Amino acid sequence: MYKPRFLTRNIFSGVGNLNVFSQNISNEVHPLKIEKALIVSKLSRYESEKRIYSNCSEHELEKILRKRGTNYEKLVSFHELHRNFENNLTETLNRFGTEVEVVNRYNLTEEKVDDADIIIPIGGDGTYLLASSRVRNNKKPVIGFNSDPSRSEGCLCLPSWCSLDIKKSLEKLQRGQFKWLMRNRIRTTIENNEGDMLNPKCLHDIKGYSLPTFQTGEKNVLPVLALNEVFMGETLSARVSHLQLRLNGSQDKTDLKCSGICVCTGTGSTSWHLSINRLSTQCIAELLRLIDLDSSEEKDGLAKSLSDLYNRNLMFAPEDKRMGYTIRDLISSGVWPNPKGIKPRGFATGVEVQSHCFEAMLVVDGGVSFPFNDGAIAKLEIRPEDALRTVVFKE
Template sequence: MRLTSVLFLSDVFLTLHLCRTYLLFMKKLSFNFVKTILGINNVFTRHISTKSLKIDKVLVVSKLSRYEYEKRKYKDENVTKFLDDLKRRGADIEKLVYHYDLHKKYEERIVKTLKSRGLDVKVVDRYNYTEEDVNNCDVIIPIGGDGTFLLAASLVNNNQKPVIGFNSDPNRSEGYLCLPKKYSTNIHAAVDKLQAGSFTWLLRNRIRTTMLTSDECLNPTFLHDSELGLNTVKLSEGDKRLPFLALNEVFIGETLSARVSHLRMRLNGSTENTNLKCSGICVSTGTGSTSWHLSINRQPVQNVAELLRLVDIDPTEGKDSLATVLADIYNKNLIFPPDDKKMAYTIRELISAAVWPDPKGIKNRGFAYKLELRSNCYDAALVMDGGISFPFNDGATALLEIKPEDALRTVIFKD
């Protein structure tokens, strides 16, 4: 036993030594080459022959700023009362107004640029965005960040209508789903590329949700604004698909985070149920793997450093430390392509006790092409892209899967 332990530790130290040597070697390479080797700059595209994009009618979906949102709640009240209430709540009014003006000026630039090309442009926001608008345009251009992009995508239910986002505030927002940040200040160049067909189509897969057992009518809730009502969703006997597709993820669990979620899960068409006690399940697309999926599963540098100390390596947690590099490699490998046909599931805070899960052996996270979830919850919800919520209480069963016809058509510029 002692010899086995010594040999095991010897293997561990040898592996870590080789890893350290490898990383030191990698540091000597050019930074861009290192990023390519580690997969940091990977761009995943489904290669489809590109034709020039027909653009006659453009629908601009504009971000609703915090200032506009707050002001809307006062409706007929005077501006003084509105501002006084914001001050009372400790809001930075100057900052709210600054970012409101910044966004509106950017919106004006986008519209002016598009109209200068002879295009028919209509501007909407979350309060007046409709399926009819989607049907009547050639391309949808969300202006804002990833939240606005998700809003714009929510009413697109096929893989034909292009959605192309511009980040209106790249200094404050990453805008992973939008065009590269340099086009935020070079709108003309972006439109030139679109009209010339100088891009590659990227079909981002989305999650289709079918309710296998549920009430015939479901009352969805729009989480970002209680004033924005959604019509009751009526599910027919023949087709119980929910009329929304998840671009990032679907989350299922109790609405009260302190309450344990009781769920049954089947993977990839299996007839075997796994009974779970957890804090909910997050099912992600490749697009969503850079979002909530990454936040749930990423390893902080502190955790990696503590693991290294368990094998008598005392790493620092600085920028170029072994712990930092290993954490970065691990976290980057959590990301997978937006056009991948599989979904990633994560069981949040799985209770691993003598009898849970039942049967034993389920992994906290993994991949699936089909996932069935049944609720044994008290007050649970099925939430799409963190925005639209459906009740998902005891007995409700949902089938999650990816179909190519449900993908969202976006673009990647060739440069």
């Protein structure tokens, strides 16, 4: 039997000194001159409800929402908080001599994106993903503000202090007190049995909103790049996904039955990828109980340290040229997988997935989906020209 105190001491030390990844961020920075800024503002829940019940008066809308159990006062106050932040940011940019246009998902166009020097999403990560999906090169900066850092993390946005001090943030950008961070994105090419129909579908049921027409310039290349992840699997989650996986251009293919395949970037490694693969402290504690540690205090501390260590190592750098893949709920019994030996999680520079599903979708960043039924083949890769340009402030 091992000596738990020695093991625990080493684990605690390892967690304290752990550096999960080092960001290789470009230091070639010049002051950022912003003449035209496009603010992409989130659609608040209040605005969304007003669109759904567009024929109702304000009083009627309030009655409907209260009957549903919605806290109407909070709904309105969160909307006003976001709108005040939007006005504050616009006025501050104007004082810096910047021409500003404010749009939301309904009037965001490629022309407006092309015309701006910088894209500034305000809201949270959802709005950031929406705005960045309209930028298809690595030249135009996308720099986001979290309009309500007290209620959401907004991992893709600037740090919380930037939302509290917009003027200081813009001054840092003007002075060049930042580093460029190039977040790699996944390019997906689909070959299917349904011709060249790659019409995207919005997964969010928003009244009156339809996805704009995208142009890729390349046959069968999906019109959106994945900043977080690409997921492939049956639409009905209770149905098993039958997929064939090939990694890094190998001729070897593995037949799988699972709950789908998730392929992520370094940026997305902190999101769904982390949630799928995370080990809970409870799980580690159960394993340690099987080892029968003598001291419960030692056991609880070790379980927490081990889970933290494991989960932090699931994340990798946003500019990493590799993709992380996860085979979700891999069936490993009898003849599955075929052949045996594939790892349920790993890294790859190239991923190819062929669908043998009944009614499946390929979903980009949890918001846009494409049909991915029997016979369709998806090829995933990372190219430097597809990276998203954003910033990290110097300490």
